[in-house]
Amino acid sequence: SQTIHQWPATLVQPVGSPLSLECTVEGTSNPNLYWYRQAAGRGLQLLFYSVGIGQISSEVPQNLSASRPQDRQFILSSKKLLLSDSGFYLCAWSVVGGFYEQYFGPGTRLTVT
């Protein structure tokens, strides 16, 4: 069966510090991968998606970037965090060529202080 991991689970970082969140998927090959941010009361905002190694599409211009160095690894980064980057970050995957339901990881709670 497929599983998706995210770490760390929680993170407290000062403004201006760098960020690296990691997501890995097991039990499937060549998945589509997604990063979402969830702010309180605002639903889910798609940040990035990837259909293959090195292929990243950005949905929203922002202070963040994403990379996919391996087939089942997706990384969310920032060089300098802003207060507005605080939120709950969710990674998800879907099957290529499927009906696009997405399966979510447990999330990372980021607090920028």
Added chain:
Amino acid sequence: AQSVTQLDSQVPVFEEAPVELRCNYSSSVSVYLFWYVQYPNQGLQLLLKYLSGSTLVKGINGFEAEFNKSQTSFHLRKPSVHISDTAEYFCAVNPSNSGYALNFGKGTSLLVTP
């Protein structure tokens, strides 16, 4: 552009009562529809999905939803809720020509009390 509207931000209900969480969407093309549940500080879990065929879809935990094309709705129902159903519920739409993106509603917070 496609959008999803969850009409209620919060729904309080007593245990063992029925509940309906409303979802409407706008799209000029056919869509795939999903409901997800999120428990506090956890990721989203797929409850059910409508792809095609029967408009009444049954999911996990006793939930079901009905696709109504004429009303562009996909309301979620459960005949008798439990305390453990307290969570955030998200409706999502994937237009058939979009490729990758799910459009999510802003969520409905279901609070079940004794």
